[in-house]
Amino acid sequence: MSKITSLDSEDQEGYIKIDQYNQKHVEDIASHYPTILRALGEDPTREGLIKTPERVAKALQYLTHGYDVDAAQILRGAMFEEDYSQMVVVKDIEVYSMCEHHMLPFFGKAHIAYIPNGHIVGLSKIPRVVDAFARRLQVQERLTNEIRDCIQNTLNPAGVAVVMECKHMCMAMRGVQKQNSVTTTSAFTGAFQNDVTRSEFLRLITATLS
Structure with missing residues (x-):
């Protein structure tokens, strides 16, 4: 720039x-x-x-400034050795992106979890990784996988889970014009491919704190 x-x-x-x-x-x-x-x-x-x-x-x-951002470096800049091996969940991360097919916005929330394997990462870095990939011309399916792969390849955790729920203006403003439809995508690695662990993650992201 x-x-x-x-x-x-x-x-x-x-x-x-x-x-x-x-x-x-x-x-x-x-x-x-x-x-x-x-x-x-x-x-x-x-x-x-x-x-x-x-x-x-x-x-x-x-x-589209995400093309100039190194998402892996964001994580590497705040990695810490820590003897913690339970699930870390960051949910309700706001997502704003642009559909590459019509260059109209899609937006919603991302829910992300990982199970540390010797290293944890500063919590604010996970939303920054989401932004790094979201601020590009995207499709939701690829965006979900890119976030998962970046966290998995950089932190090398025991597993990563990503669930994304978005509304697409290309569906709401044109085409089928379904204003209330929501698209959900998910991607899992490692321990989250186990039904019990994945179910715990899904329960946590839908739970409401009292």
């Missing part, structure tokens, strides 16, 4: 969020949008649309 274009306020983890854009890519993407707007029957020179090509170009870069 070559240009810092904005600074947001300090977030809850104590660091400044910086939105960065490659200006050449912004210009390249934006250059196509006047033609697209005209093809849609719009006037790209009217007041409300003058800056739309640049805004769209920046939005697309932000929504």
Whole structure:
């Protein structure tokens, strides 16, 4: 990324969020949008649309910035030796991604568990891994597998479980127009391929704390 274009306020983890854009890519993407707007029957020179090509170009870069993120390195940067071998579950992780077929959003929640095998990882890193893969053009099935494989290959735990529940705007806004449909995908390795362990995980992600 070559240009810092904005600074947001300090977030809850104590660091400044910086939105960065490659200006050449912004210009390249934006250059196509006047033609697209005209093809849609719009006037790209009217007041409300003058800056739309640049805004769209920046939005697309932000929504796909996961291509520039090394998800495995996120985990490696916060791995700790620990004698703990019970299930670790992080559930209700917000997911926002873009369907590669129509470039419309899909969004929902991911529930992830792993069973340590000598190493644990900082809990905030698991949602960051989700974002690293979600912020790309995706299909939910591949996204689920990529998260599973990254955690398994990097931490080498006794098992990994990923369940994802998402709504797809390509189904809600167009096509079959089923606004309330939810797509669920799952991926398991190691100990989670055992029915008892998998059932415990599924019970934990559906449980409500009193």
